[in-house]
Amino acid sequence: MKWQHICKPRAFTVRYVQRVRKHRWRCKEVTFWCSDEQLFYQWLQAFHDLLEQQTHRPKNLLVYINPYGGKKRGKQIYENKVAPLFSAAGICADVIVTEYANHARDHLYDANLEKYDGVVCVGGDGMFSEVLHGLIVRMQKDSDVDHNNPSAQLSRCNMRIGIIPAGSTDCICYATVGINDPETSALHIILGDCQPLDVCSVHYKRTFLKYSVSLLGYGFYGDVLKGSEKNRWLGPARYDVSGFKTFLTHHCYEGSVSFQPAKWVLGSPRDQTTCTSGCYICRQSSKQLDEQEQTQACGSEHREQDDDWTTIKGRFMAINAVSMSCACPRSPNGLSPAAHLADGSADLILVRKCSRLDFLRHLIRHTSNKDQFDFPFVEVYRVKNFQFTPKHFEDEDNESTDIGILGKKNFSQICTDHPSCGCNHVNSIWNCDGETLDQTAIEMRVHCQLIKLFARGIENAKLEDDVNPSKVF
Ligand SMILES: CCCCCCCCCCCCC/C=C/[C@@H](O)[C@H](COP(=O)(O)O)NC(C)=O
Ligand SMILES: Nc1ncnc2c1ncn2[C@@H]1O[C@H](COP(=O)(O)OP(=O)(O)O)[C@@H](O)[C@H]1O
Ligand SMILES: [Ca+2]
Known part of the structure; x- marks a missing residue:
């Protein structure tokens, strides 16, 4: 007044x-x-x-x-x-x-x-x-x-x-x-x-690396970020330039992904129910979280199941874990349109090796209402955690004493050792909410509603x- x-x-x-x-x-x-x-x-x-x-x-x-x-x-x-x-x-x-x-x-x-x-x-x-x-x-x-x-x-x-x-x-x-x-x-x-929000923790062995709330991406989005950093002066356009270059280099990376599905959640990544204000699915997760906290307060431990791991090996163009839709002006429905802000799960998107044209078709679907998961080379799972091991983890482990140059080394290798084959002799890098991680063999876990916005x-x-x-x- x-x-x-x-x-x-x-x-x-x-x-x-x-x-x-x-x-x-x-x-x-x-x-x-x-x-x-x-x-x-x-x-x-x-x-x-x-x-x-x-x-x-x-x-x-x-x-x-x-x-x-x-x-x-x-x-x-x-x-x-x-x-x-x-x-x-x-x-x-x-x-x-x-x-x-x-x-x-x-x-x-x-x-x-x-x-x-x-x-x-x-x-x-x-x-x-x-x-x-x-x-x-x-x-x-x-x-x-x-x-x-x-x-x-x-x-x-x-x-x-x-x-x-x-x-x-x-x-x-x-x-x-x-x-x-x-x-x-x-x-x-x-x-x-x-608005409560899920947060993913990322660890390497028993060391904490980072938290993520939007995109934890390996392969395409990691390479886009890495390539964009030297062009920071371009402002937001640096992602377009780097995205275009990364698309042209068309690399895939070999490794294995293991995860535990989020069995208790009500939704699934392709059910087309988007997370809206006062979302029913997120409210159910809030209830479960409260009950869990109450039983813990009473002294009984909450036991996580440990027997339902799924492992997928292969060559991937991109591995993306998103605990929210990741909608942005560039992609108004986001990387996973049906992901929920506060349900305690993340959507794990695996894009396997495919042709340039197919990858482009997959990318372009992000700009429209069409289903970007509807391709034989794309899989999506709603998970509570996952682990990734690149094929050349042993090599990396030996070289990783000087962590700071690891990323650079990997990238120069791509350009000089294997100029055109897009093969898997090298590792990509993780993009964690717009910042790079120094390690590639990581594990991620979702923490339901850890923060509020x-x-x-x-x-x-x-x-x-x-x-x-x-x-x-
Ligand atoms: C040929 C057409 C291609 C269109 C592809 C559209 C897909 C765009 C999906 C973008 C998803 C972005 C997820 C968010 C990531 C941010 O955390 C991160 C950091 O953002 P910031 O620089 O801190 O604002 N940005 C990027 C590009 O890695
Ligand atoms: N004063 C500063 N000088 C340089 N970098 C900064 C400063 N303040 C924050 N940063 C860093 O800048 C990076 C990018 O910032 P952000 O606000 O996300 O912009 P953009 O969306 O353009 O990447 C962040 O990782 C942040 O840590
Ligand atoms: Ca979520």
Whole structure:
């Protein structure tokens, strides 16, 4: 509310959210005035009381801005589109503009977080990943959980994370809000929305490597990322250039994938039920999670089954594990359109060796509503974990003492030793939410609803058409 209108002294302005096209929200305002002073104060009091009841809305936020993400407009986006809304909503924000990679992550390891109701990152998937790591690692440290143990039960984070999209792919924002629009994201934060999210942990032997919430990809997406890094100056277009080059090189990689299916989940990767706001499948997983936690609190151990592993060996163009759809502007339905944000499972997509033309057909399907899994060389499984061993793991194991150059070495080998055959003498590299991993023999496990976002999932189309603002609240 704001006081204004000198000629109409008993006036106040109310800001509200209006849905416009395609999941986009806008802040609108309407000014009321009345001649009766008592009535005026009654209204003000009523609004004040209503706002007091909105306890899920954040009051204090810690904001990290990556000034170099995407088109390098993070700072302007925050200052012009987000800060004015936060201050109108009475939100106090402590802003840190990062000075180097991993600044936000390291800061979160020992910042005093008590006074904050949430953390906001302004940037892309890589920047979100920093904040995610900062919070999860901090949480495990505070609750004495050893995150190097791949089967450890991780502590869930209560602090919500907001994403103001200012990156290149912005898949985590797009797949949880429905659009990568800074103002829309700011409004979801202001209203105090809450969306739980699955997180995958990635280990090499008994060492923790990284967490992933969107794409853990080997082969095609690993090579695209690796190739894009030297072209960072191109901004978001670096992925197009590198994607094109990677497509032309057409490499496949030999190895074996083992996984345990997510038997308890209600959905399957090809059932065409997409995850929407208030999703039934994710709510069922929440219930199961609560029951599990209750039995654990009573002292009885939750036993995981250990006898249902499936192993698949072969030559793969791509191995992708996604715990959410990975919808983004480039692929509005995502890598796995029916994946769920908070069901405790990931979809494991295996694209076996195929012709260039077939691979192109598979890629192009990501841009339309057609089923990208409907090919004889593509398989998809809903899993709770998986392990990957590249065929040349032994070689790698010996060479991996100098981890930093491993990736480079592999790639120069592709170009010089085996220029055209696309064979499997070398390894690819893992793309973990837009960052490369130093190891190729990894294991991944999904942790159901480990974190929460300031989002509400994808609202369905019916609500979209309904521009009645009151429905937003
Ligand atoms: C010929 C037509 C080809 C169209 C292919 C469309 C498929 C696009 C699917 C993209 C899925 C992206 C998943 C998200 C990954 C991000 O975490 C990561 C990092 O994003 P960031 O740079 O931090 O914003 N981006 C990439 C490209 O690896
Ligand atoms: N001040 C900084 N200088 C350089 N790199 C940074 C800085 N702040 C964050 N980063 C790193 O930049 C990388 C990419 O950031 P991101 O915001 O995801 O942009 P993009 O979507 O363009 O990749 C992240 O891995 C993050 O760790
Ligand atoms: Ca999931």
